Amino acid sequence: MQSFRTEIENPIVEKDIIELANKIELFHNGKIDEEKFRSLRLARGVYGQRQEGVQMIRIKIPYGKLMSNQLRRISEVSDEYSRGRLHITTRQDIQIHYVDLDRTPELWSELEKDDVTLREACGNVVRNVTASETAGIDVNEPFDVSPYADALYKFFLRNPICQEMGRKFKVSFSSTDEDTGLSYLHDIGYIAKTENGVRGFKVLVAGGLGSQPRHAEVLYDFVETDKIIPIMEGVLRVFDRYGERKSRAKARMKFLLKDIGLEAFKELIAQEQKAIEFKSVVIDADAYVASKPVEVEVPEVTIKDQKAFELWKSTNLIPQKQEGYVAIGVKVLLGDFYTDKARLLADLVDNYAAGEVRLTLRQNIVIPFVKSELVPLFYTELEKLGFVEAGYNKAVDITACPGTDTCNLGIASSTGIAEELERVITAEYPQYLKNEDLVIKISGCMNACGQHNMANIGFQGMTVRTPDKLVAPALQVLLGGGNLGDGNGAFADKVVKVPSKRGPEALRRILNDFEANANGKQFVEYYKEKGEKYFYDFLNDLQDVTNLTQEDFIDWGEEEKYVKEIGIGECAGVVIDLIATLFLESEEKIENAKISFDDKVYSSAIYYAYTSLVNSAKALLLAENKKTNTHAGIISQFDELFVSSGKIDLGVTFSDLIYQINKFAPTQDFASKYIENANEFLQKVRTYRETQTNVLDKKAV
Structure with missing residues (x-):
């Protein structure tokens, strides 16, 4: 066994890292079955990449809150072990790519010096606990959900009841009835509520996306905060015992609930109550250490382009419930940025804000606790980083998974088409820089990491085959999805499948019709009123594959002819052990x-x-x-x-x-x-x- 050593003070964490190092050696020596080793490393954030011989590392950022020292630490690790690029995911994690498997224990050890973990970022475990990025500052929130998300994350980390489940388990917290945490598509979702001055949550269970999206069901309309952890323990125990383990396609909790029904599910939870040690877990919200803004003199700055500044202010500033402060939304193209910018951003929030940033579900960054008078300063400093593109969380702000760039399961490019669609909107539909209604999301495959099937306009990577058997990259166009608030949502319909190079034309037609015929309605309502066939009719001709050009066989962002290559998915592969x-x-x-x-x-x-x-x-x-x-x-x-x-x-x-x-x-x-x-x-x-x-x-x- 190799004599790997760490400098970690926490003995539990140190044991974890040493175990990973030892298991890597056993795997190299043929002592551990490959599938079993995959399960172990996934639960430690080490994920196989499309490119052979290297790993993607997923870094767990609970509810997206990242302190400046942690951002610097992640930047150092990325520079040393990866390529200096950070990718924000739709679950508020950070991913780095092209990492040598043998160096992952050392990498993990370095991260833990600033309390950053890889544990349970991937695999059949409770994944990163997500939350509204405006938690604690939202003008409409009844209370800050951060202490509760934090307590729940810590309670289930390394908890034996959720280490080897049939599939992954996703949790969210929403600050308000707007449900910005998207509870309706999670395995368990909590929406903040108060009744008679008492804090609590509406609890939803068994939602999910993927190839068969399912709307979560209401488990409880209201439970007090001390019940959220015991409730989740009961749900996890039932899922662990009765959840599918053989068929990967049916192993999510949504299928269990669909099969047995909500009442039977509740009965199984009731049967577990004697086994649950803590019937009440009181969470001391007052003890939660919230970030505090710095007191600083307001420096004078000169704005070079006043018109651009005013546009940016109109789209990227977020009202904050703390008087005198605003939050700034930073639009990060496809969630990708580099460590040089990350370090300068850490310095900026240290010196002039509260020393923290929030990673968002739409792959962006929020800077909370910016004094209103400091907004011009932040604009000038962020401009130096290329971080002042207008349209934060607007139609032009498209979400996309990595797709065929690095993911084993990617079928077609999601990042390439996302860049092109953003270019089309910015150049041809500038009014959508300020449009918050229109949500566009893209996934490279059916697994919906880009959340395409809950978007107003969604695109899913696929392929089309011509009559003479040639294969070209394609996009399934989905329409009509959206978040309706308070745990309600609509999933998008699959309308047409078009060659990828026709994606921009499909978007133009949809936007043109929306402009002409929506009459002030939001997209979900407009789509529902018109109906699926209406959109099929004016998009149908784009499906014709008898007239493809050579360009149609080259995917967005690529130069070579398209070849369909799909690897083995790792998020929750079935493990057949020796x-x-x-x-x-x-x-x-x-x-x-x-x-x-x-x-x-x-x-x-x-x-x-x-x-x-x-x-x-x-x-x-x-x-x-x-x-x-x-x-x-x-x-x-x-x-x-x-x-x-x-x-x-x-x-x-x-x-x-x-x-x-x-x-x-x-x-x-x-x-x-x-x-x-x-x-x-x-x-x-x-x-x-x-x-x-x-x-x-x-x-x-």
């Missing part, structure tokens, strides 16, 4: 259970033991060539194949043994007994496996 690896994992889980027990964290100890029991049962089922799916399915299958048949004697059914987890409170006595059960079960199934293997070996001889 039997020996599963048994070793069961041992590790029991060791983790004992550590948690010694630390008196009995609920965690019990859950580690539970995952060991499931893991051991899964190993034996796979050894018998049985398909394994949900945890609940594994448990019933094991009883049927091994216990009811008398092959293995447990003294009780496996169901009775393992489901003690939701029959008993997480006490010290029960934790001790349950860990012992898990250990005994592992020994029994191992012995059975060895006996069967020996019998087979003798028969072979």
Whole structure:
């Protein structure tokens, strides 16, 4: 094992980083199955890239709040281990690319010096907790959701109940009924509310995008703030046990709820209540350390272009509830900027604001706590960085995922077409610099990282095939999606599929018709009134692939002829493990259970033991060539194949043994007994496996 060392003071974090280094070495030496190693590194923010031999690193920025020292630290790491480019994601993370796998533990160690983590930024875990970028400053908010988002993020980080779920799990917080956190498309979404002066949240569950978008359902109209963590723990326990694990396409929570219904889902949550240690988790919002603006003299500055300054002020300033202050929206083209600008931005907010920036769901930056008198100064300084493009969060501000630039799943360019569409709007439709209604989003594939199917106008990367079998890059045009507020939203309809090079013409026709016929209506209402066929009719001719030119076979931003290349997706790939690896994992889980027990964290100890029991049962089922799916399915299958048949004697059914987890409170006595059960079960199934293997070996001889 390599002797990797860190300078991290937190022993839990240090153990995490050393474990990653050790697992990388075991992987290189052929001691860990490739699929299992993928699962481990993804949960540590290390994601395979389209380009062979390098990794994308996703850096977790909870609710998008980034302090200036953290921005500098990320810049240093990007310069040292990557290429100096930072990419803001639609989940308020930062990604860097082209990183050597062997250097990732060292990279992570450097980030942690300023409390920046990679843990659970990717993989089948609770992903980055997102929130409204104006949390704490929004003029309409009933209270600041930041302390609650922060507490929830910390509670579930490294929590054993959500480390190896069937798929990823996404959480959002919205500051107001405008639902700028987009709760309706999350696995669980919280919208800030007050009732009779008491703080709380509306809770929505099981929303999602992807190829089959689903609107979240209301779990509770109002719960007080001390209930949000226990509620999410119940939801996660149910998802972990009953969620699909075999079919990647059906493994999100939205499919579980669709299959069993909301009432059955609530009943399963109720069954977990005895296992949940904390029925109430009080979050001390007053103890949350909010950023404080600096006191500074207002320097005199000269504005060179007053007209440009006034336009920028009209589109990029955000009112702030703190008197005398505004926030500044910085439009970041496609979410990409470089470390030289990042460092200067960190200096600027340190010297003249509150030492923080917010990363937004539309891949932009917000600078809060700018004194109104300092706006001219910020404009002149941001202008030096190329950060004063007008149209923050307006129609010209298009969201796009990386697409075929770096993503394995990218089918067609999303960044190239996004740049071209922004150019078209700026040059031909300048009125949309100030239009907040029109939301345009682009994804390079059906997985909707660019959130195309919730946009007013969305584009999804695809391909078209000509009659003589030639393949060209294409765009599915989707229309009519939008955020309607208070947890309500509309998903866009797929209207036509056009060659990518015709994307700008499709946009022109849509905008021209909107201008002529909307009559003051917002786009969602205008689309609903006209209907899908109306748009199909005036876009249909753009689908014709019998008359393509050579240019149509070259994707946006490329020079070579298009070749469709799709790799294996990594966000939540199915893991089929080797039997020996599963048994070793069961041992590790029991060791983790004992550590948690010694630390008196009995609920965690019990859950580690539970995952060991499931893991051991899964190993034996796979050894018998049985398909394994949900945890609940594994448990019933094991009883049927091994216990009811008398092959293995447990003294009780496996169901009775393992489901003690939701029959008993997480006490010290029960934790001790349950860990012992898990250990005994592992020994029994191992012995059975060895006996069967020996019998087979003798028969072979």
